[in-house]
Amino acid sequence: MDGIIVSDIVKVYKAKGREIRALDGVSFRAEKGEITSIVGHNGAGKTTMLKILSTLVIPTSGTATVNGYDVVKDEKRVRENIGLVTVSDRLFYYRLTGMENLVFFGSLQGLSISEAKRRAKEVLDIVGLTEWRDTPYMKYSTGMQRRLALARAILTDPPVILLDEPTLGLDPVSARIFRENLQNLGKTVLMTSHYLKEVEDLSKNVIVFKRGKVVAKGDPEQLKSSIGKVYEGKVYDLPHGMEKFVVRMEKEYAVLRLPEREMGKVELYDLKEVTPTMDDVYVFFVEEGIDVAREGRKRGGARWRE
Numbered sequence: 001m002d003g004i005i006v007s008d009i010v011k012v013y014k015a016k017g018r019e020i021r022a023l024d025g026v027s028f029r030a031e032k033g034e035i036t037s038i039v040g041h042n043g044a045g046k047t048t049m050l051k052i053l054s055t056l057v058i059p060t061s062g063t064a065t066v067n068g069y070d071v072v073k074d075e076k077r078v079r080e081n082i083g084l085v086t087v088s089d090r091l092f093y094y095r096l097t098g099m100e101n102l103v104f105f106g107s108l109q110g111l112s113i114s115e116a117k118r119r120a121k122e123v124l125d126i127v128g129l130t131e132w133r134d135t136p137y138m139k140y141s142t143g144m145q146r147r148l149a150l151a152r153a154i155l156t157d158p159p160v161i162l163l164d165e166p167t168l169g170l171d172p173v174s175a176r177i178f179r180e181n182l183q184n185l186g187k188t189v190l191m192t193s194h195y196l197k198e199v200e201d202l203s204k205n206v207i208v209f210k211r212g213k214v215v216a217k218g219d220p221e222q223l224k225s226s227i228g229k230v231y232e233g234k235v236y237d238l239p240h241g242m243e244k245f246v247v248r249m250e251k252e253y254a255v256l257r258l259p260e261r262e263m264g265k266v267e268l269y270d271l272k273e274v275t276p277t278m279d280d281v282y283v284f285f286v287e288e289g290i291d292v293a294r295e296g297r298k299r300g301g302a303r304w305r306e
């Protein structure tokens with residue numbers, strides 16, 4: 001079966017005598033040739049999910065397949081089928097050029113030197129770095145570094161690409177170029193991102209994680225219509241639990257954007273209907289009260305170890 005199929009995955013980390021349930025029965029599919037995004041708060045389990053799919057972390061229970069290969073039983077095949085893009089400043093050798101780095105990693109992945117050179121040229125062209133191929137990596141801008149990471153991930157032409165927050169820290173133009181590169185690949189892509197506009201523009205499907213569970217999934221339009229109409233209005237007395245819907249605080253009132261389903265809980269003035277956005281979807285499904293959000297930030301999330 002092509003694409004990615006995740007069935008009832010649980011991952012429990014044990015740290016300092018404590019158990020952390022990072023994933024708690026996660027199921028979803030990422031279809032062949034489509035871009036699928038995972039969104040969710042810090043610590044929701046997004047990186048853990050990508051690590052399981054790239055065989056770096058073993059699930060506690062459940063199954064996941066990548067292009068039909070089981071991430072636990074067919075680890076080697078899974079690795080051959082994926083390209084991984086993570087945000088790390090230790091992905092490449094600083095003094096080697098972009099080209100030299102790619103040839104080096106290509107030969108590590110089993111390509112002959114001449115084959116690695118041929119592929120390196122091709123992928124540098126795909127990500128628009130041909131004119132920088134002989135420049136040392138240390139002179140690359142952050143955007144160029146990220147595109148080189150994408151080039152490295154597609155060196156052996158794997159059908160599936162996994163990316164963890166690929167445009168984090170990029171300026172708007174670099175982020176746009178990166179997105180265009182990604183769209184033009186035509187591969188099965190599963191990525192995490194905190195940029196909801198980017199997720200909406202790129203993804204055929206979006207999976208919403210909250211505390212290790214999938215709380216919503218669908219294409220962006222489906223997700224937006226699932227929360228019903230959205231209204232913006234003023235509230236003079238903010239009830240507890242409604243803080244997450246505040247978009248602006250004025251002197252005497254707060255301005256809220258509220259999905260229809262929440263309308264009964266608060267009295268709104270100067271009401272007007274607004275077009276739902278992915279931000280509204282995110283707030284509705286993911287955001288919690290202020291106390292819980294602060295607790296979540298304290299827990300933090302695990303980064304990639306390269």
Ligand SMILES: Nc1ncnc2c1ncn2[C@@H]1O[C@H](COP(=O)(O)OP(=O)(O)OP(=O)(O)O)[C@@H](O)[C@H]1O
Nearest residue numbers: 013015022041042043044045046047048300301302
């Ligand atoms: N190696 C580990 N050992 C112990 N706990 C871990 C480990 N890796 C992750 N966790 C915990 O598992 C939970 C999920 O973390 P994960 O990094 O997958 O979340 P995330 O959604 O990617 O977050 P972020 O958006 O911050 O990257 C968090 O509570 C995190 O602290």
